[in-house]
Amino acid sequence: MPDPGKAAISPTRQIGEIVAGKGANRYGDESISQLDHALQCAALAENSGASPSMITACLLHDIGHMVDNHFEGAARRGVDRRHERIGAAFLAQWFGPAVTEPVILHVPAKQYICAVDSEYAATLSPASIRSLELQGGPFDSEDARRFIRKSYAQDAVQLRRWDDEAKVPDATTPPLDHFLCYVEVALKSSHRDER
Numbered sequence: 001m002p003d004p005g006k007a008a009i010s011p012t013r014q015i016g017e018i019v020a021g022k023g024a025n026r027y028g029d030e031s032i033s034q035l036d037h038a039l040q041c042a043a044l045a046e047n048s049g050a051s052p053s054m055i056t057a058c059l060l061h062d063i064g065h066m067v068d069n070h071f072e073g074a075a076r077r078g079v080d081r082r083h084e085r086i087g088a089a090f091l092a093q094w095f096g097p098a099v100t101e102p103v104i105l106h107v108p109a110k111q112y113i114c115a116v117d118s119e120y121a122a123t124l125s126p127a128s129i130r131s132l133e134l135q136g137g138p139f140d141s142e143d144a145r146r147f148i149r150k151s152y153a154q155d156a157v158q159l160r161r162w163d164d165e166a167k168v169p170d171a172t173t174p175p176l177d178h179f180l181c182y183v184e185v186a187l188k189s190s191h192r193d194e195r
Contacts, residue, residue, distance in 0.1 A: 011093075011183075011187055012180050012184050012187065015063075016177070016180050016183075018063065019034075019059070019060070019063070019066065020035065020176055022034065022065075022066035022067075023035030023038060023066060023176075025066075027065075027167075030127055031167070032167060032168070032171075034062060034065060034066060035176065036173075037062065037167060038058075038059050038060070038061075038062065039059070039174070039175075039176065039179065040165070040167070040168060040171050041059065041061065041165075041166035042055050042056075042173075042179045042182070043166075043173040043174060043179075044058070044165055045057075045159075045162055046182075050158075052185035052186045052189065053098035053099050053186045053190075054098070054102065054159070055179065055186075056095070056099050056179075056182050056183050056186040057099045057102040057103050057155070058159055058162055058163075059179045059182070060087065060183075061084075061087065061102070061103050061106050062083060062087065063087040063090060063091065063103075064082075064083030064084060064085070064086035064088070064090065064103075065087075067087070067090050068083060068086050083107075084104050084105070084106055085104060087103050088100040088101075088103045088104035091103060094187055095186060095190045097151070098155075098186070098189070098190070099186055101151060101152035101156070102152050102156045102159045103159075105150065105153060105155075105156030106156050106160050108139070108156070109153070109156040109157045109159065109160035110124075110132055110160050111132070111135065111138055111143070111144075111147075112147045112153070112157065113157060113161075114132065114137075114138035114139070115138045115139040115140065115143070115144040116144055121138070124164065125167060
């Protein structure tokens with residue numbers, strides 16, 4: 001039975017604790033931490049005038065890595081842990097599709113961009129190229145057409161572009177608390193959409 005004297009931890013605080021704690025770990029084989037990557041991605045979205053839901057999706061697009069106890073070293077072992085699905089399922093307890101769909105679609109968005117932009121693959125980091133191989137490689141033309149017709153596919157493609165840019169060592173961004181304000185707005189928006 002829950003202790004009525006103990007206040008429940010808010011979703012924003014839970015998310016903040018996960019991102020601050022687990023985010024301190026290195027971001028796979030990249031030269032930055034998961035937190036730095038998340039903050040850079042969110043900052044790129046904010047600087048582009050994205051909505052609070054999109055900024056939240058950018059901040060949390062890799063939360064599946066942080067909540068998955070089996071993530072560490074999986075890619076090196078040749079295992080795709082499907083972090084996009086783990087993350088979207090975790091976030092769905094609080095957020096609607098404006099946050100969860102770009103998160104779940106940001107992996108196939110990479111496969112899509114590889115299929116439609118011949119120069120894109122050359123811009124990927126070595127770690128991103130390895131993960132692309134584990135995730136099934138570029139889409140064929142029919143898979144690409146099917147993907148881009150999905151709701152939120154365009155948002156996922158934009159998130160993916162920011163995701164790829166958000167790997168700069170020692171980049172300066174606002175702190176996590178700054179972006180948690182957007183998380184709070186996105187939470188309220190998700191609750192309004194449910195009514």
